[in-house]
Amino acid sequence: MELLSGGDILIRALKDAGVKDVWGYPGGAALHIYDALYRQDDVFHILVRHEQAAVHAADGFSRATGEVGTALVTSGPGATNAITGIATAYMDSIPMVVISGQVPLTKIGQDAFQETDMVGVSRPIVKHSFLVTRAEDIAETIAKAYYIASTGRPGPVVVDIPKDVTDPSYKVPYHWPAETTMRSYQPTDKGHRGQIKRAVKTLIKAKRPVIYTGGGIVIDNAAPHLIALAQKLNFPVTNTLMGLGGYPGTDRQYLGMLGMHGTYEANTAMHHADVIFAVGARFDDRVTNDLEKFCPHATIIHIDVDPTTVSKNIEAHIPIVGTCTSVLTEMLTIADQLDIESDAEALGEWWQQIDQWRADKGIYTQPRYEPSEGTLIKPQDVIKMLYKITNGEAIVTSDVGQHQMFAAQYYLFDEPRMWINSGGLGTMGFGLPAAMGCKRAFPEKDVACVTGEGSIQMCIQELSTCTQHNLPVKIINLNNAALGMVRQWQDMNYSSRYSESVYEDSLPDFVKLAEAYGHVGMKVTHIDELEEKMRECFAMQDRTVFMDICVDRSEHVYPMQMPGGSMRDLWLNKTERT
Amino acid sequence: MKRIISILLENESGALSRVVGLFSQRGYNIDTLTVAPTDDDTLSRLTLTTQGDDQMAEQIVKQLHKLIDTIKVVDLTVGSHIERELMLVKIKAADHDIRAELKSCVDIFRGAIVDVTPHSYTVQLAGDSEKLDAFIEAVCEIGIMEVVRSGVSGISRGDKFLRV
Secondary structure, X not given: OOEEEHHHHHHHHHHHOOOOEEEEOOOHHHHHHHHHHHOOOOOEEEEOOOHHHHHHHHHHHHHHHOOOEEEEEOOOHHHHHHHHHHHHHHHOOOOEEEEEEEOOHHHOOOOOOXXXXXXXXXXXXXXXXXXXXXXXXXXXXXXXHHHHHHOOOOOEEEEEEEHHHHOXXXXXXXXXXXXXXXXXXXXXXXXXXXXXXXXXXHHHHOOOEEEEEOHHHHHOOOHHHHHHHHHHHOOOEEEOHHHOOOOOOOOOOEEEEOOOOOOHHHHHHHHHOOEEEEEOOOOOHHHHOOHXXXXXXXXXXXXXXXXXXXXXXXXXXXXXXXXXXXXXXXXHHHHHHOOOOOOHHHHHHHHHHHHHHHHHHOOOOOOOOOXXXXXOOOHHHHHHHHHHHOOOOOEEEEOOOHHHHHHHHHOOOOOOOOEEOOOOOOOOOOHHXXXXXXXXXXXXXXXXXXXXXXXXXXXXXXXXXXXXXXXXXXXXXXXXXEOHHHHHHHHHHOOOOOOOOEOHHHXXXXXXXXXXXXXEEEEEOOHHHHHHHHHHXXXXXXXXXEEEEEOOOOOOOOOEEOOOOOOOOEEOOOOXXX | OEEEEEEXXXXXXXXXXXXXXXXXXXXXXXXXXXXXXXXXXXXXXXXXXXXXXXXXXXXXXXXXXXXXXXXXXXEHHHOOEEEEEEEEEEEEOOOHHHHHHHHHHHHHOOOEEEEEOOOEEEEEEEEOHHHHHHHHHHHHHHHEEEEEEOOOEEEEOOOOOOOO
């Protein structure tokens, strides 16, 4: 049997786990591993400029492809820099393996140079973690890590490897396990058949149903099953921020996003619904608003692969634990077999009501924001232009803030895995590295990072990675010279006292900055030049382009749920509320 | 309501910290915690007590089960069960009358005096938590020097058992 060192075993195991790309940054405790990387051609390493970006890029890659992303960092500061990225992936259930170097076993606990208890520090934000103490255990641990990360409710797994475990002079036989099973980890796949049947009957009898779907639909590749069931039943569908693209954004049955910045029709329909069918969603506080006032008339059917999500925030009347795909497939079969007719008359009235809400206050029936005055660019119009120029076919990543909400509202995603954003943790700085991951996965697709001048500066060093590894992403910077969402809250709740949310005098010249990294920079200040410049930007297929677009600074994101209210209690603009 | 939760856990490094961390992370309290390997030394048996209504207990059990290292989790409180806790108490006992009173009190509670000095008795007592509380109340005026409680260990009644 072939004898390999720990470092070589790790890389071989990654290859056997199907890993092609690793995003990372070297350092002392990881040097044996980096030397093993150097001596092979199976696993490609992409050097980032900060470990947070390595994890975000692996995350973006995973969100775009559905595969497990992989990041490699060194001990101490390398590991702690990765933490924000790991927490981001954890909150959004993204399958990922993060390998961290660790000080040698003999030095653990001695406050050695660049020592951090990575397993301890990452514990609350990982699905699981391992500290490998023997070279003989590396392959099996890697197999387990990828198995855990990608099954059940996916999530990040940390594998911490002390330096002496990868010592090149200590060689052991390599063995990749043919199959991974764990007595303590057996995720549920199929839902309870009796419950599923009850759910189908309840759905068919519903008079005012809403299908409310989240990131689970995207993660589980369940969109085709959702579309089939929703269209068979002729039910309205709303997606969470994480679920965008899970149901086609341009379909007639789609109500738009729900929640804090959801559409009037989606939030109002939820409030009045008699049956809410939640699929792969988790009744997050950014969706429900005040739990006491949440959907007072609704029977709740809830499908989720994670039992802890069911009845955590809102009690489900019909809980079903299983994957979205398996449960929806079974529901379709049962719906075909059951001899029950849906209440066409009630559904017709419900659709009439919904169409009325759309016509009255929906953001897709007519613009609900003030039109551009003079040459001023409205941020919403930038997103609409992006949608037009990319034919709605770009992968759009975003950072966090107003631009994220505008992108979620106005770029209508028809397919899953096209909208890549940090919904749970809300991590500024996510957009650019995530875009790199997406571009690496799909070099032929347009990848746009919708960002703001606040967020982009949190990981702007990655422009250098884009140069080195030829990742021609398009950065659409909605520059309002302020932390826009913070300022919006300060406008609404703090009498416009802009505490630490403005920094206009110190903003960099983004055009020069982009050029300094070897990219193309563009500044757009007039609405008339937006389309032409954006076309020019996307025409440069092999260049990273930074579009710095100066937008209306006074614009707020609406609709917006009112704190302490029900789902339908919304601000519709600065003066009008429901 | 008091809950007694039993967990069968992989006996691996870091496993216990994941269980304990879960409680602080999710805002639950641990009142008592006992843990030791079982007859199978790859497994630890853990009993913890906490307070919560049915919904909270259900959520705690589900969250514990979600940890990769946990093999089985049971809320013993929902069925008939036995709980036992061990206590060692060091009590001031210099006076002859007090020594006599303590001795009879220990007998009533079916405890044992396991160490004696001219100034103190050390008493060993096992039982459910309420019994131990009652003993402390009975002797507290005499002068307790030190109390050590093991925390609750629990097992279900009848033929049901928790095993891999």
